Amino acid sequence: MLVLAGLGISDEKGITLEELEEARNSDLVFLELYTSIWHGSIKNLERIIGKEIQILKRKDLEEEVHKILKLASHKKIVIFVPGDPLVATTHSSIILECMKSGIKFKVIHNSSIVSAICETGLHIYKFGQTVTIPLRERIIEANSIINAIIENKRRGLHTLCLLDVDVENNRYVEVKEAVRFLLENRVIDEDEKLVVGCCLGSVQKRILWKKASEVLLLNLPLPAIIVIPGNLHFSEREMLEKL
Amino acid sequence: MLVLAGLGISDEKGITLEELEEARNSDLVFLELYTSIWHGSIKNLERIIGKEIQILKRKDLEEEVHKILKLASHKKIVIFVPGDPLVATTHSSIILECMKSGIKFKVIHNSSIVSAICETGLHIYKFGQTVTIPLRERIIEANSIINAIIENKRRGLHTLCLLDVDVENNRYVEVKEAVRFLLENRVIDEDEKLVVGCCLGSVQKRILWKKASEVLLLNLPLPAIIVIPGNLHFSEREMLEKL
Numbered sequence: 200m201l202v203l204a205g206l207g208i209s210d211e212k213g214i215t216l217e218e219l220e221e222a223r224n225s226d227l228v229f230l231e232l233y234t235s236i237w238h239g240s241i242k243n244l245e246r247i248i249g250k251e252i253q254i255l256k257r258k259d260l261e262e263e264v265h266k267i268l269k270l271a272s273h274k275k276i277v278i279f280v281p282g283d284p285l286v287a288t289t290h291s292s293i294i295l296e297c298m299k300s301g302i303k304f305k306v307i308h309n310s311s312i313v314s315a316i317c318e319t320g321l322h323i324y325k326f327g328q329t330v331t332i333p334l335r336e337r338i339i340e341a342n343s344i345i346n347a348i349i350e351n352k353r354r355g356l357h358t359l360c361l362l363d364v365d366v367e368n369n370r371y372v373e374v375k376e377a378v379r380f381l382l383e384n385r386v387i388d389e390d391e392k393l394v395v396g397c398c399l400g401s402v403q404k405r406i407l408w409k410k411a412s413e414v415l416l417l418n419l420p421l422p423a424i425i426v427i428p429g430n431l432h433f434s435e436r437e438m439l440e441k442l
Numbered sequence: 443m444l445v446l447a448g449l450g451i452s453d454e455k456g457i458t459l460e461e462l463e464e465a466r467n468s469d470l471v472f473l474e475l476y477t478s479i480w481h482g483s484i485k486n487l488e489r490i491i492g493k494e495i496q497i498l499k500r501k502d503l504e505e506e507v508h509k510i511l512k513l514a515s516h517k518k519i520v521i522f523v524p525g526d527p528l529v530a531t532t533h534s535s536i537i538l539e540c541m542k543s544g545i546k547f548k549v550i551h552n553s554s555i556v557s558a559i560c561e562t563g564l565h566i567y568k569f570g571q572t573v574t575i576p577l578r579e580r581i582i583e584a585n586s587i588i589n590a591i592i593e594n595k596r597r598g599l600h601t602l603c604l605l606d607v608d609v610e611n612n613r614y615v616e617v618k619e620a621v622r623f624l625l626e627n628r629v630i631d632e633d634e635k636l637v638v639g640c641c642l643g644s645v646q647k648r649i650l651w652k653k654a655s656e657v658l659l660l661n662l663p664l665p666a667i668i669v670i671p672g673n674l675h676f677s678e679r680e681m682l683e684k685l
Contacts, residue, residue: 209460212459213458214458215455282557283553286557291563291677292677294563299684306561308643309450311557314551314556317529318551320534322534323529324572324574327570328570350597400549437538438541441542
């Protein structure tokens with residue numbers, strides 16, 4: 200059996216009691232940290248569940264996923280994943296492989312930036328399509344990102360911009376780089392106010408509501424997201440003004 | 443201090459270790475269950491945290507929120523809320539009141555249907571604006587719902603349809619009622635395939651991919667959501683076909 204368990208967006212204390220129970224009752228515990236930045240402590244997580252944790256690399260869950268599936272066919276394995284496990288589309292394919300091979304699986308959900316964004320005061324039902332601001336070397340189709348933002352704006356909707364990461368190669372889109380990308384592609388202008396959320400869900404949390412030109416001057420911690428606000432409801436504005 | 447803590451979408455075992463610690467170290471623990479359907483056990487949750495839990499009604503967090511704030515000004519209180527606490531916009535106003543009154547607060551995130559929807563195999567970045575299918579007596583502005591769905595469809599995006607609830611008055615939008623609403627308003631037709639997710643995150647989980655006319659014939663458990671799919675990516679289709 201394979202249990203895909205979300206670590207949520209905070210640290211090792213973000214695991215749920217169900218996850219703790221599953222990990223304690225499992226044969227092997229794995230952890231992947233390449234799809235997102237996680238500020239938890241592996242040592243503490245090992246202490247909490249009372250088991251050694253093996254770190255998975257991208258190739259272990261992509262090219263060599265058959266090894267994991269083979270283990271799951273006769274052992275109970277838990278794979279911890281930052282955030283809510285299936286938001287990273289790469290993990291859906293593991294579930295699909297389980298379905299194809301008749302391997303039992305279970306998904307345990309956890310917090311994700313996709314809903315935690317509401318801590319800014321912005322309403323979930325006012326968001327349009329989400330985009331990811333890519334690393335420079337991965338910009339293939341800037342057009343689809345730009346179009347999504349323009350369409351969201353036209354409808355008065357907010358755009359959640361996730362920031363691309365390549366944790367294994369230590370490459371991250373910094374907040375100011377992302378803002379530069381948006382300015383260069385003329386989907387925002389320098390005077391436009393953006394909402395930036397850094398380390399949401401942790402004690403280092405920072406939420407800003409500032410002009411793009413001001414955000415450009417700041418060094419902000421990761422993980423972070425940027426929201427390009429659409430039309431603000433008065434209660435959204437009231438919350439942002441209190442930041 | 444006020445701690446707003448998400449219960450997530452499963453049951454009492456969905457609470458995180460951080461939430462457990464906060465609840466154990468608090469003076470008072472409250473629980474609101476009027477914004478969503480929660481299948482956990484209050485008794486078990488009380489046993490887990492080792493404290494009595496007081497149930498809050500809508501009026502306690504809306505008209506009489508000053509009583510809660512007064513308590514939070516000199517005691518540490520924890521309010522448990524289904525899902526991720528700020529997805530229900532009504533809870534943002536409590537945080538806003540804390541900001542205005544200088545009361546310390548903390549939000550602890552947890553799983554939400556907004557990200558758990560990925561268990562269907564649908565990709566998060568292919569969703570457009572979310573809508574809520576209202577209870578009959580609350581239908582004021584069907585137009586904004588209809589327009590959002592039409593615009594999402596035009597862009598090839600999926601629409602997540604949440605189903606309205608009025609737990610205190612035992613009133614729920616059933617899946618088939620919601621489908622009827624969509625058919626009556628001509629945003630879908632009978633042959634269109636919908637994705638329905640029931641009790642996602644729990645052992646009773648059911649995910650269906652069926653024509654609207656077929657969904658109309660089923661009695662499905664709540665909580666549930668309906669997705670009106672846009673253009674399906676091949677990997678999304680592959681997953682749905684395996685259901």
